[in-house]
Amino acid sequence: MRFERVAKRYAVGEQGPDAPAAVDELTLDVRAHEVLVLVGPSGCGKSTTLRMVNRLVEPTAGRVLLEGEDVSTVDPVELRRRIGYVIQNVGLFPHRTVAQNVATVPRLLAWDKARTRTRVNELLELVGLAPDRYAKRYPHELSGGERQRVGVARALATDPPVLLMDEPFGAVDPVGRRRLQDEFQRIQRELGTTVMLVTHDIDEAVRMADRVAVLSTGAHLEQLAPPLEIVANPATPAVADLVGRGRTARLLSLGRLERADVTAPPPANQDGGTAGVRLGDELAEVLDALTRDSAQALPVRDGDAVIGSVDAEGVLRALRRLGVVEEPATRP
Numbered sequence: 001m002r003f004e005r006v007a008k009r010y011a012v013g014e015q016g017p018d019a020p021a022a023v024d025e026l027t028l029d030v031r032a033h034e035v036l037v038l039v040g041p042s043g044c045g046k047s048t049t050l051r052m053v054n055r056l057v058e059p060t061a062g063r064v065l066l067e068g069e070d071v072s073t074v075d076p077v078e079l080r081r082r083i084g085y086v087i088q089n090v091g092l093f094p095h096r097t098v099a100q101n102v103a104t105v106p107r108l109l110a111w112d113k114a115r116t117r118t119r120v121n122e123l124l125e126l127v128g129l130a131p132d133r134y135a136k137r138y139p140h141e142l143s144g145g146e147r148q149r150v151g152v153a154r155a156l157a158t159d160p161p162v163l164l165m166d167e168p169f170g171a172v173d174p175v176g177r178r179r180l181q182d183e184f185q186r187i188q189r190e191l192g193t194t195v196m197l198v199t200h201d202i203d204e205a206v207r208m209a210d211r212v213a214v215l216s217t218g219a220h221l222e223q224l225a226p227p228l229e230i231v232a233n234p235a236t237p238a239v240a241d242l243v244g245r246g247r248t249a250r251l252l253s254l255g256r257l258e259r260a261d262v263t264a265p266p267p268a269n270q271d272g273g274t275a276g277v278r279l280g281d282e283l284a285e286v287l288d289a290l291t292r293d294s295a296q297a298l299p300v301r302d303g304d305a306v307i308g309s310v311d312a313e314g315v316l317r318a319l320r321r322l323g324v325v326e327e328p329a330t331r332p
């Protein structure tokens with residue numbers, strides 16, 4: 001998917017004559033099978049950008065290409081069957097059951113009953129809603145998180161190559177949100193769907209994304225990079241601002257233990273069992289293990305071999321390697 005110098009200026013009266021463009025000349029490539037997350041402050045143009053893909057909003061300049069095809073040349077109804085769309089509060093049909101909601105697009109496509117039923121059951125299983133318990137319920141008989149799962153199942157009904165998600169987990173409490181994010185990641189990896197997800201939550205962005213696009217007013221692209229790069233090396237003050245607070249915590253969960261963080265020799269009191277940590281573990285896990293075991297240092301394994309040990313100083317070195325702990329000389 002590709003945005004080529006795409007702009008959207010809402011009509012006078014809607015936005016006012018002097019209002020800046022909602023999206024101002026955005027050029028952006030979304031790679032096949034990746035999760036690309038758009039993050040940025042309220043009103044910066046995230047939803048407008050997303051909605052130009054399925055033609056809920058028409059660009060005033062530039063073009064959006066989907067599998068090489070200019071979407072403005074595709075019939076919107078046909079286009080939306082090829083693109084899943086999930087929004088906050090889902091917009092389920094209140095008087096239709098869960099199964100009927102999930103079957104919305106198959107029914108439009110006139111699939112036969114047996115095929116539709118099989119697919120609906122498959123999808124409900126996929127999103128963790130047992131069909132025998134949930135298929136016949138109505139939306140008001142579900143929790144917010146369950147409704148959101150139905151929304152995801154509905155969007156995936158025809159296995160679309162592209163899925164657009166606008167604050168998909170925004171209405172769910174933090175614990176439920178975390179679980180939905182994890183489950184959605186599993187589903188996305190399984191299906192290989194290309195996903196464009198909008199959020200204003202930087203933590204959601206770095207947790208879900210293969211690449212994060214940080215936007216500022218006018219959908220101006222501040223930085224486009226993998227999560228670790230965004231957090232470790234913010235390219236502009238706006239990005240630094242966004243990742244600033246809690247940056248160390250984010251780096252601990254994004255950063256991995258590497259050989260350079262390990263010192264020899266392994267601690268003398270190691271039990272030869274499986275205690276300790278591994279190369280590639282999250283730094284947060286390493287720190288957890290050090291705290292939990294009240295250990296000065298823990299053995300580090302690479303495969304079956306113990307290659308050395310790591311202590312709190314090693315974790316700190318890892319953070320410095322990632323750039324978060326500035327050396328005193330370079331501190332402003």
Ligand SMILES: Nc1ncnc2c1ncn2[C@@H]1O[C@H](COP(=O)(O)OP(=O)(O)OP(=O)(O)O)[C@@H](O)[C@H]1O
Pocket residue numbers: 010011014015022040041042043044045046047048049200
């Ligand atoms: N239908 C519309 N008519 C006029 N202006 C609009 C319309 N939709 C959005 N805008 C304006 O365009 C700009 C971008 O809005 P958009 O919804 O894309 O931002 P966003 O980053 O998704 O915001 P949020 O995080 O608050 O949802 C805002 O200034 C908004 O007021």
